[in-house]
Amino acid sequence: EFLTRENLLCISEVNINPLGKRLIDVIMEDYGENNKIDFQQFIFLLAKFRRAKFKSSVTEFNTRNSKLRFLFDMYDRNHDMKIDRNELLEVLKMMIGGNVHDDQIEMIADHTINELDKDGDKSITFEEFCKTLDRIDADDKMSMKFLS
Incomplete structure (x- = not known):
């Protein structure tokens, strides 16, 4: 399974954020492949935002x-x-x-x-x-x- 740009735009916090599309660009271009991101790639990305x-x-x-x-x-x-x-x-x-x-x-x-x-x-x-x-x-x- 993969997440696509459209999937990420369904997250209301992303969709209403003025930088939402830029955030999705970073996710897809820097962490994903072919405009989609797999579960493991997405988890690695989320790990960045875990409070230490x-x-x-x-x-x-x-x-x-x-x-x-x-x-x-x-x-x-x-x-x-x-x-x-x-x-x-x-x-x-x-x-x-x-x-x-x-x-x-x-x-x-x-x-x-x-x-x-x-x-x-x-x-x-x-x-x-x-x-x-x-x-x-x-x-x-x-x-x-x-x-x-």
Whole structure:
């Protein structure tokens, strides 16, 4: 059995989320094959979002780094290991596009890159991305409670 894009869109939380289609793109393109994901692949993906309450519950799948990598990959869809202006604009437009004029969104993108880009390449590397989120509890913000 496989899950398809259509199956994932049936999850109301995904369907109503402004980044839902982007989330499905990441799932299908980075974790699935041929626009579907099998059960084992889906479980490995879900493992990223398991809360690590104790050091003993941290695995290679649910580390802070793996959660931040997943979040970074929501932006970096060409997989060049950096978020460029166009990739940032795409996500910003998904999140706030209907409420804010394009000129303002472009200003937000430019300001964000100027603030986060430490090496001057006009993009955000994974290291720069992580540094910005140092004060954020990624385990809390990017975790789901699973029944145990």
